[in-house]
Amino acid sequence: MARNKLTERKIQTLDKAGVYSDGDGLYLRVRTHKPKAGGDRTISRNWVFIHRRGDKRKEQGLGGYGQGTAPVSLALAREKAEAIRERLARGDDLMTRKTFAEVMADVIAVKDASFRNEKHRAQWSMTLTNYAAPLHDKAIDSISIDDVMNCLKPIWTEIPETADRTRQRIGAVFDHAKARGLFVGDNPARWRGGLKELLPPRQKLSRGHHAALHYNDIAKVMEELRAASSTSARAVEFVALNAVRSGEARNATWQEIDFEQALWTIPAERMKSARAHEVPLSDRALSILEAQKQRATTDLVFEGGKAGSPISDTAMTKSLRSAGAGEATLHGLRSTFRDWAGDCTSYSRDICEAALAHVIKDKAEAAYRRGTALAKRRELMEDWARFCSPMHKK
CATH class of the missing domain: 3.30.160.390 (Integrase, DNA-binding domain)
Structure with a gap:
């Protein structure tokens, strides 16, 4: 024809x-x-x-x-x-067109394997389920840029960062639909040449900073933590001593601990960088682990009140507050360590950053870290543990 x-x-x-x-x-x-x-x-x-x-x-x-x-x-x-x-x-019935909600469910299922933690998975599902709800019942191939704009308008200025993430995730649903031939044309959630001309200018996305304890106060807080007998207090002290993220410590297992080498290897799947991270353990950190090993009933180093479940962030935060840390957060303890390392020691920047498992793009620097940084980081973490000792409180 x-x-x-x-x-x-x-x-x-x-x-x-x-x-x-x-x-x-x-x-x-x-x-x-x-x-x-x-x-x-x-x-x-x-x-x-x-x-x-x-x-x-x-x-x-x-x-x-x-x-x-x-x-x-x-x-x-x-x-x-x-x-x-x-x-x-292909014999498809055009009257049984896929809805946005149906394609959205397929996208989440495909991406499920790539999510490194439950929190990220929940955020993806929540933003699309809650904030993209006006699109759910619409046929995916009938949705226009106007529909997406009207969906985002109510949250665009109220919660700008969440709104932009929602826009990006809506865009991912359309990219998936287009790859399957369910949608044709420009992505209606695109920013440049699309929503940028229709929505108010985005507020600068403020990442904010986690409230941190000043390093001059760390020894006093550690003294209070040592005086407490709870698992949550031990977990907080362990987080502070190793400058790790709370989730990395909460989900630590005994298989990751090498007592002979005084080394804790966090597997890639539990790291934000998706790379395994070796943590040289100070004498005090080993003491905490040895005490926890004596009371262990499962493979978890810091087991919570529910059998087989790790200690919660809430319980750890409560212990940190009880120790006199004010509004400081668990994640802020990493900043406390970094500020101390930068202000009070002569360790190089790359060693300090390596201790925090920060990814460096420079290949030469990355190679150096793999080759010699572990020994230097061990010295750094022992110095930090001594500084955190109640003997150094001011």
Whole structure:
């Protein structure tokens, strides 16, 4: 069947109501609208794909030509029509179009294996479930940039960082749909050349800083922690001594601990950088582990109140507060260590950053870390443990 009958120039001159064929199922429907008082007559042009299944005539809208914030050009209409023809050739029923919610569920399932922790998985699901709810029941191939804009508007200025993450995740759903032939055209969640022109300027995303304890106060807090007998207090002290993230300590297992080498190896799947991290253990850190080993009933180093579950962040934060740390956070203890290392020691920046498991892009520096940094980091962590000792409180 003949195709490509229309041209951009011809379309722009069509001013009589009717249905004009571009060929092989693609049509442009032109409608004229009576003018309001004192106004001019208006013309609307909309793309439709018309086909037959048996004796039934079916029609699918493809968007308006030169209308709204997401106009469908002749080239895009042909691209959409071709995608429909391919689906028809496979025997797909166009009336059973996938909804955004259905594609969203598929995307989350695909990405599930790449999530490094439960928190990230939950955030992905929450933002799409809660903030993209207005899109859920819409057919994925019918959603326009207007729909996405209206979905994001209520949260765009109230919670800008979450709103932008939601936009990116909505975009990922459309990228997935496009790869499967369920959606054709520009991603309606795109920023440049799209939502950037329709939404207010984004506020600068403030990452903020975790409240940190001044290093001159660490020894006093550590003294209070040592005086407590709870597992949560031991876990907080262990986090502070090793400058690790709380989740890395909470989920530590005995298989990761080498007592003979005084080394704790955190596997890649539990690291933010997705790389295994070796932590040289100070004498005090080993003492904590030896005491925990005596009371261990499971493979977890810091088991919580529920059998088989790690100590919680909430319990650890409570112990930190009880020790007189004020508003300091568990993550802020890493800043306490880094500030001390930078202000009070002569250790090089790369050694201090390596202790925090920060990824360095420079390949030469990264190679140096692998080769000699462990021994130097061991010295650093012993010095830090001595500084944290109650003997040094001010």
